[in-house]
Amino acid sequence: MKVVTGVVGNDIHVVANRLIDLSLRARGFEVFNLGVNTYLEEFFDACVETGADVLLISSLNGEAEGWGREVKGLKAKYKHLDDLIMMIGGNLVVGSGNAEDIVPRYKKYGFDLVCHQIDLNTGLDTLEAFIEKRNS
Amino acid sequence: MSQDAKKNIRIVNCCNVSIPERGYFFEKAQCDLTIVNTSIVHDIGIMQ
Amino acid sequence: MSLLQEEREIILNNEYVDTFDFAEVSEFVKNASKDLFISHHFKNKAKDKMLVQPRGGFPTYKKQFALYEFFVDANVDVLPLTIDSNTRLNDYATSSKMLRLSEENDVDMLNGYPLVNHGYRTTRKMITHFNKPVSLRHGTPDARLLIETAIASGIFEIEGGPITYLLPYSKNFPLDKAFLYWKYVERVCANYSQLNEPINRESFGPLTATLVPPCITIIIQLLEMLLSLEEGVKSFSVSFAQNGSMNQDIVTGAVLKKMAKYYAEQIDCGDAAINLVYHQWMGAFPTNRDYAEQLINISTVIAAMVGADKIITKTREEAVGIPTKEANAKTVANTQYTLRILNGLPNVVDEEEEEILTLEVKAIMEAVFNDSADTLWRKVFNCIKNGIIDVPFSPHIINHNEMITIRDAKKNIRIIKRGNVPIPDRCYAYEKAQCDLTKDTTSIVNDIIHDIGIMQ
Structure with missing residues (x-):
C-alpha cells in the first residue's frame, strides 16, 4: 500500500510528520513523505505520480479549515484519483471545537477519515480497519 | 570560622577545640587570612 | 576595489x-x-x-x-x-x-x-x-x-x-x-x-x-x-x-x-x-x-x-x-x-562517555574532511546532502532523516539507527546497548513522543 503524507500549508510542525512517517513504515506502508509546508496541489500531484492508495494530510496549526472547501473541486480536476482514500488528522480548528461538529464538516469536504486530536496509533488503526473493510 | 573561595567552611581559629595540627594547617591554607575579620559578616549572609 | x-x-x-x-x-x-x-x-x-x-x-x-x-x-x-x-x-x-x-x-x-x-x-x-x-x-x-x-x-x-x-x-x-x-x-x-x-x-x-x-x-x-x-x-x-x-x-x-x-x-x-x-x-x-x-x-x-x-x-x-x-x-x-x-561545585568527569563521544566526533569529522570537494563549505554541503550529517527533526528537504534517536533510562539521548552517519561500530553498539531495543516500532514511537515532552 502506498501512502502520500505531509503537513499542509504554512505549517512547520515537523515532529509529528516524522513520527507519522516512521509509524506508517512500521506498519508496512510504502511512504512518500512531502514534509512540512506542502500545498494541496503538491499532494494531489504526488498521488498521481506515485499511484498512491492513501493520502494522509496532517495539520497542526488549525489552518486546514481555511482551504477545506477547495479540496473537492481541486481533486475533481485530476483523473484516476477516484479510489484514493483521503484522510486528515491533527488539530483541525483554530482555538477549540468539538469533534461532533468538526468530523462531519471535514467529511463533507471530501475526507473519508477525519481524526481531530486523536493519538497517532489510534488514527492509524482506524486507517487499517478502513482499508480492510473496503477490501473485503 | 570563615569560608574559602569555593565557599567551603574552614576553621581559621580553633581555640580550645582539639583539631589535629595537620588538619588545622590544611584548613587555614585554603583561606586568605588577611581579610578574615571583614569577610565573616559576608560569609554568614552568603545566600542573600 | x-x-x-x-x-x-x-x-x-x-x-x-x-x-x-x-x-x-x-x-x-x-x-x-x-x-x-x-x-x-x-x-x-x-x-x-x-x-x-x-x-x-x-x-x-x-x-x-x-x-x-x-x-x-x-x-x-x-x-x-x-x-x-x-x-x-x-x-x-x-x-x-x-x-x-x-x-x-x-x-x-x-x-x-x-x-x-x-x-x-x-x-x-x-x-x-x-x-x-x-x-x-x-x-x-x-x-x-x-x-x-x-x-x-x-x-x-x-x-x-x-x-x-x-x-x-x-x-x-x-x-x-x-x-x-x-x-x-x-x-x-x-x-x-x-x-x-x-x-x-x-x-x-x-x-x-x-x-x-x-x-x-x-x-x-x-x-x-x-x-x-x-x-x-x-x-x-x-x-x-x-x-x-x-x-x-x-x-x-x-x-x-x-x-x-x-x-x-x-x-x-x-x-x-x-x-x-x-x-x-x-x-x-x-x-x-x-x-x-x-x-x-x-x-x-x-x-x-x-x-x-x-x-x-x-x-x-x-x-x-x-x-x-x-x-x-x-x-x-x-x-x-x-x-x-552556586559554590564549590564538584568536578564530574565520565571518561567512558567522553571517549565514546570523542570517537564519534572524530569519525564524522574525518568523513567530512575526506569528501572529494575542494573547499570546506562544499565538503560540508555534500555531507549534509548524502546524510553523513543528519539532523533529527529538521524540516529541510536536503536533510536525510534516517537517523533515529531515543532516550535511555537515564534520559541520555542515544542513537538507535545511524542511517548514513559514520558512527564507529563500537560506539554504535555502546549506544544501542543502553536502550531497550526489544520493543516494536509502535512503542518506540510512543517513547519518542514521551521523550520529546520530557520536561512538561
Whole structure:
C-alpha cells in the first residue's frame, strides 16, 4: 500500500510528520513523505505520480479549515484519483471545537477519515480497519 | 570560622577545640587570612 | 576595489538603507567603547563568572529601549536584540509596514526588532546609551544587509551560521546559497575585528532542540567554527542546549571544548578565542509557571557544572507566548542569584562517555574532511546532502532523516539507527546497548513522543 503524507500549508510542525512517517513504515506502508509546508496541489500531484492508495494530510496549526472547501473541486480536476482514500488528522480548528461538529464538516469536504486530536496509533488503526473493510 | 573561595567552611581559629595540627594547617591554607575579620559578616549572609 | 567591497556596495545600496557611510562606520567601530565588545568581556571576566543573556526583541524603538532598562536593572551582562521574522526572510517592505502599524497603534505587529528598517543611525543611539555588549539573534539565511546594519549600530556579537540557521527553520532555502551568504558575513566580521576588539561570532547549537544527539550537535558546532575561523574571525562561541541528562551535558561540554581547541589548532587558528555558551532548556516547556522556574533554575546549575562562559535564559512564560519584559527581567535576576550562590561545585568527569563521544566526533569529522570537494563549505554541503550529517527533526528537504534517536533510562539521548552517519561500530553498539531495543516500532514511537515532552 502506498501512502502520500505531509503537513499542509504554512505549517512547520515537523515532529509529528516524522513520527507519522516512521509509524506508517512500521506498519508496512510504502511512504512518500512531502514534509512540512506542502500545498494541496503538491499532494494531489504526488498521488498521481506515485499511484498512491492513501493520502494522509496532517495539520497542526488549525489552518486546514481555511482551504477545506477547495479540496473537492481541486481533486475533481485530476483523473484516476477516484479510489484514493483521503484522510486528515491533527488539530483541525483554530482555538477549540468539538469533534461532533468538526468530523462531519471535514467529511463533507471530501475526507473519508477525519481524526481531530486523536493519538497517532489510534488514527492509524482506524486507517487499517478502513482499508480492510473496503477490501473485503 | 570563615569560608574559602569555593565557599567551603574552614576553621581559621580553633581555640580550645582539639583539631589535629595537620588538619588545622590544611584548613587555614585554603583561606586568605588577611581579610578574615571583614569577610565573616559576608560569609554568614552568603545566600542573600 | 576588492570583490567583497563591490558586493558590500551592492548590498548596502538598497532602498531600505539611508546612505551607508562606510568610512564613518569604520571610524565608529575603531573608536567604540570596549564595553560593547563581548569578546572583551570574555577575556576580562572573573574566571568563573558566567555572563547572563536573556532573549527579547520588540518592534518599536521605544519598547526595545524600555526592555533594555528592565534588563539593566536586573543586572544583565549581555543584551539581546532579536529580529522579527519578516526581516529574517529579507522582506523589508512588510516589516516596514508592520513597524508603522506598531508605532501608531501601540499593538506589537512584529515578533522582533526590524533592525534594517530602524537603520544604524537610530539603533546606535540606543546601543551606545546602554554601553553593554549586544548579541544579535535572528535566524536569517541571507543576513548580509542585517549584519552590516548590526555592526554599524554597535552590535558586536553575531549569532548564527549557514547550517544552524537553516536546517531547523527552513524547508527549501538552498543550502549552498546559505554557505556563500554566510561567507560574506564571516569576512565582514573578520575585517571589522582588525579595527578594535574582535567581533564575536556564535553558532546556534540547539538546532531543532528535539532529540539531537551530542555528536551531531558537536560536529556542526565545529564545522561552523572552522568556516568562520578560516575567513579570519578571531573570537567564536560554540554552543549547545540542555538535553535532558545532566551527565550527558557535562560530557558534551567537555568534549566540545577539547575538540574546538583541537580543530582550531589543526587549521592554524589556535590564536582565536573559543567560548562555550549554554542554552537553558529549548524544548517544550511546562505551562505551569512555577515548574518553568524550577526548570530554568536546574538549567543554570547544569550550565555551571558544564563550565559555560555564557548562559542564554528562558522565562517562566515560555509555554504561553512571547514573554513580557517583566518576566524576561525576572529570569535575569533569578539566574544571577542562582549563579551567585552556586559554590564549590564538584568536578564530574565520565571518561567512558567522553571517549565514546570523542570517537564519534572524530569519525564524522574525518568523513567530512575526506569528501572529494575542494573547499570546506562544499565538503560540508555534500555531507549534509548524502546524510553523513543528519539532523533529527529538521524540516529541510536536503536533510536525510534516517537517523533515529531515543532516550535511555537515564534520559541520555542515544542513537538507535545511524542511517548514513559514520558512527564507529563500537560506539554504535555502546549506544544501542543502553536502550531497550526489544520493543516494536509502535512503542518506540510512543517513547519518542514521551521523550520529546520530557520536561512538561
